[in-house]
Amino acid sequence: MKILGISAFYHDSAAALVIDGEIIAAAQEERFTRIKHDLGYPVNAIHFCLKYAGINAKEIDYVVFYDKPLSKFERLMKTYLAFAPKGFASFREAVPVWLKEKVFHKNLLLEKLKELDGNVDWESRLTFSEHHLSHAASAFFPSPFERAAVLTMDGVGEWTTTSLAIGNGNALTVNREICFPHSLGLLYSAFTYYTGFKVNSGEYKVMGLAPYGEPRYVDLIKDHLIDIKDDGSFHLNMDYFDYCTALRMTNEKFHSLFGAQPRAPEVPLTQREMDLASSVQAVTEEVVIKLARNIAKETGERHLCLAGGVALNCVANGKLLREKIFDQIWIQPAAGDAGGALGAALAGYYLLQGGARSVASKGDAMKGSYLGPNYSQDEIEGRLKAVGARFKTLDDNELIDFCAQALSEGKAIGWHQGRMEFGPRALGGRSIIGDARSSTMQKLLNLKVKYRESFRPFAPSVLREDVADWFDLDSDSPYMLLVADVKAEHRIAMSPAEQKLFGIDKLNVKRSTIPAVTHVDYSARIQTVHRDTNPRYYSLISRFKELTGCPVIVNTSFNVRGEPIVNTPEDAFRCFMGTEIEVLVVGNCVLMKENQDKSLALSYENNFELD
Amino acid sequence: MRSVINLIENIILGLVFFVVLTPLSVIYRFVGQDPLQMKSNKKQKSYWIVRGNDDPVVKDFKSQFVSKRAK
Numbered sequence: 001m002k003i004l005g006i007s008a009f010y011h012d013s014a015a016a017l018v019i020d021g022e023i024i025a026a027a028q029e030e031r032f033t034r035i036k037h038d039l040g041y042p043v044n045a046i047h048f049c050l051k052y053a054g055i056n057a058k059e060i061d062y063v064v065f066y067d068k069p070l071s072k073f074e075r076l077m078k079t080y081l082a083f084a085p086k087g088f089a090s091f092r093e094a095v096p097v098w099l100k101e102k103v104f105h106k107n108l109l110l111e112k113l114k115e116l117d118g119n120v121d122w123e124s125r126l127t128f129s130e131h132h133l134s135h136a137a138s139a140f141f142p143s144p145f146e147r148a149a150v151l152t153m154d155g156v157g158e159w160t161t162t163s164l165a166i167g168n169g170n171a172l173t174v175n176r177e178i179c180f181p182h183s184l185g186l187l188y189s190a191f192t193y194y195t196g197f198k199v200n201s202g203e204y205k206v207m208g209l210a211p212y213g214e215p216r217y218v219d220l221i222k223d224h225l226i227d228i229k230d231d232g233s234f235h236l237n238m239d240y241f242d243y244c245t246a247l248r249m250t251n252e253k254f255h256s257l258f259g260a261q262p263r264a265p266e267v268p269l270t271q272r273e274m275d276l277a278s279s280v281q282a283v284t285e286e287v288v289i290k291l292a293r294n295i296a297k298e299t300g301e302r303h304l305c306l307a308g309g310v311a312l313n314c315v316a317n318g319k320l321l322r323e324k325i326f327d328q329i330w331i332q333p334a335a336g337d338a339g340g341a342l343g344a345a346l347a348g349y350y351l352l353q354g355g356a357r358s359v360a361s362k363g364d365a366m367k368g369s370y371l372g373p374n375y376s377q378d379e380i381e382g383r384l385k386a387v388g389a390r391f392k393t394l395d396d397n398e399l400i401d402f403c404a405q406a407l408s409e410g411k412a413i414g415w416h417q418g419r420m421e422f423g424p425r426a427l428g429g430r431s432i433i434g435d436a437r438s439s440t441m442q443k444l445l446n447l448k449v450k451y452r453e454s455f456r457p458f459a460p461s462v463l464r465e466d467v468a469d470w471f472d473l474d475s476d477s478p479y480m481l482l483v484a485d486v487k488a489e490h491r492i493a494m495s496p497a498e499q500k501l502f503g504i505d506k507l508n509v510k511r512s513t514i515p516a517v518t519h520v521d522y523s524a525r526i527q528t529v530h531r532d533t534n535p536r537y538y539s540l541i542s543r544f545k546e547l548t549g550c551p552v553i554v555n556t557s558f559n560v561r562g563e564p565i566v567n568t569p570e571d572a573f574r575c576f577m578g579t580e581i582e583v584l585v586v587g588n589c590v591l592m593k594e595n596q597d598k599s600l601a602l603s604y605e606n607n608f609e610l611d
Numbered sequence: 612m613r614s615v616i617n618l619i620e621n622i623i624l625g626l627v628f629f630v631v632l633t634p635l636s637v638i639y640r641f642v643g644q645d646p647l648q649m650k651s652n653k654k655q656k657s658y659w660i661v662r663g664n665d666d667p668v669v670k671d672f673k674s675q676f677v678s679k680r681a682k
Contacts, residue, residue, distance in 0.1 A: 064672070068674065068675050068676055068677050069675050070675040070676050071675070071676050071677040074676070078646045078647070079647065080628070080632055080636075081632060081635060081636050081639060081646065082636065082639070082640075082645075082646055082647045082649065083636070084628060084629075084632045084633040084635075084636035085628075085629060085633045085636070088625070088628050088629070091624065091628050091632075092620075092621070092624050092625075092628075095624060095627075096620060096624070105675075106675060127672035127673055128672060128673070128674065128675055129672065130677055158677045159677065164659075174662050175661065175662060176659040176660060176661050176662060177659070177660055177662060178658055178659060178660065179647075179648070179660060180647065181647055181649075182648070182658065227651050227653065227658075229655075229656065229657050229658060230656075231656075231657050231659065233657045233658035233659045234658055235648070235651045235658045237651065238647070238649050244647070348672070351672075352672050
C-alpha cells in the first residue's frame, strides 16, 4: 500500500510517501524551489518522493491532502458573518482569491496529478484528511508508544486550533477540540506581530528574546486577552485582536492596553519587546502545562505526543518535560504544516486502510527525520566538478579526523551529508558546525556566515550518552525540540557589571565553557546525536571529543538569512562561496575556501529580507 | 481594463458584503447566534468542545468538509 501525503497552499508545502506504514521519504517544497516557506503545489517534492522510492505515479494507491479545503472557506464566511459590517477590506481581498482558486483546490490537485500520469483515475484515489488529524497522526504513528495522548496546537486549521486525540495501536480518535478564533498559536503570533516580527516565521525570535525580559505583562494578558480555565482550555477576547477581519493581528484597543503602537521592523529592540516576549512565553507555558496536567488526569495515559506549530516552542516543551506530568514525551520534528503531509499519508494508511502498526523496538519511526534527498559519492563529485569546485576526496577515517581537527582549530564547516532533514531544523545532514567552546564562534557565525546579529545563541549537538554530563536533561532530544539548562559545573557566573549588560552585549559574555550554545538564562536548545540514525555525525563528534574532551559542537542550519536550508551539493557550494565558511564537506569531498576560484563567489551580504 | 474589472469587483463584493452579509449578520446576532463563541463565560468550567461522534474522520476521507461537529 503506497500513500502520498500532500500539504500545500498556505505555507510550507511538502510531500511525504508512506509504503506499508513505513515512512520512505518526505521533503518541503522550499528546498527545491529555493523560495522560503513556498506554498505552491509541491511538484518537486512529489517527484523526489517517487524517485527515491523508485516507483511510478500509477502505483500510488491513495493521495491524501492534509486538510479539508472547503471547511476553511466555510470558516472564513462564518467569520465575516459574525463581524459584518466590520471586515470589508479583508473580505475584498480574500473572497476573489477563494473564488478564483482556493474553492477549486480539489480540481487543481486532480489537474496536477494528471500531469504525473494522465491514465490514472485520480478522482477515486484523492482523499482529504483533517488539519489537526494530520498533525495528530504525524505525532502519534511514528512515536515509540503503543498508546498515548496526543495534543495538537497551532494557529488554525479548518476550525480547530487545539485538539486532544487518543492513540492506541493503529487507532487514533480525536476527542476534544478548541476552535477558531480561540488559538494559542494566534495569540503568540499576535505578539510576534506586535513586537515587530513576521507572523509565521518570527515566532522563533520571540521565543529567543524571552530570556532577556521580565514577564511583567502576564497579568495584563490574563486579565484582558485570554481566559484560562483550570483544565488549560482557553478563550480569547476578540475585542483586542484584528485577525478575524483585517490584515493585521492586533487592533487599537490592544495597542492602548500595552501603551504603544507595534514596533516597526527596522526600529531597534528595547527592553519592552523583551518583556512582552517573556510574558507571552510565560502564558503559553502556563496553558500547555495546564492542558497536559488535565489530560494526564482525565485520560490516565502515561505518554504524550505533540505536534502543530506550538509544539515547535522548545522552551515550553522543556518545561513540560521537567514537570514530569507524563513518563515520556515525543514531539514530531516537522510539527508545523509541512509535517501535515506526513500525517496525512500516515492517517491514510492506518485510519483509512486500517493498516497494522508495529512500534519500533528502539527509538521512533522517523529515521532521525533524515527523509530527504541524498547524493552518492560519484554524483557529488560530478556535480561539484560541473560548478567549478576544487576539492579533494578523503576516505571515511581521514574525513572524520580532518573535520574534527578543523573544528578544534576554530574553523566553521559546512557539513552536507546523507539525506536532507524533514522539518525546520538542520540536524547534522545540512548543517554548519563549529566549536561550542569558542567564545568567538557565535559572533563569527553570525557576522561572517549568517549575516545577522542574533540575540539567540546556536544550538548544541551532543552525543546522546554524554547529554546528562553537560545539560540538565537525560532523555532523547534528537530533533532539537527540548530546551534545558547547561549543567551548573559548566557555567561561569556573570559579574554584577556583566549582569547589567543589554541584549547582544550580554549574550557575548562568556557564561559557560560552551559559550556559543549558552543563552543568557543558561538554557540551550539541545540536539542529542545517536549512532544508529546518523553514524557519520556521531563519529565526528566522538572524534572531536577525543581531541578536546568536549562532546558538544555548535549546529546551525546550512543557509544564509532569508534562504531555505541547502538541498543539493550545488546549493551547498553556492552558500559556501557566498559566505566566509572556511571548509565545506560534501560526502567525502573536502573543499577549502582558499583553493576556490574567487570569481565564483556570490555576495549574500546585502541580499536578504528581514523576518 | 484592469481598473474596470477592479471597479466591478468592488461593486459586486460591496453589494454582497453590505447588502446581503451585513443584514444577515445583524439578524444572526439578534437571535443570539454566536458561531465563533465569542461570548466568554467565566462560570463555564471548560472551553473544550467534545467531538460529536467517536470516529468522526474515517468515513469521510472523501469529503472536503469537516464532519458535523457537536457544538
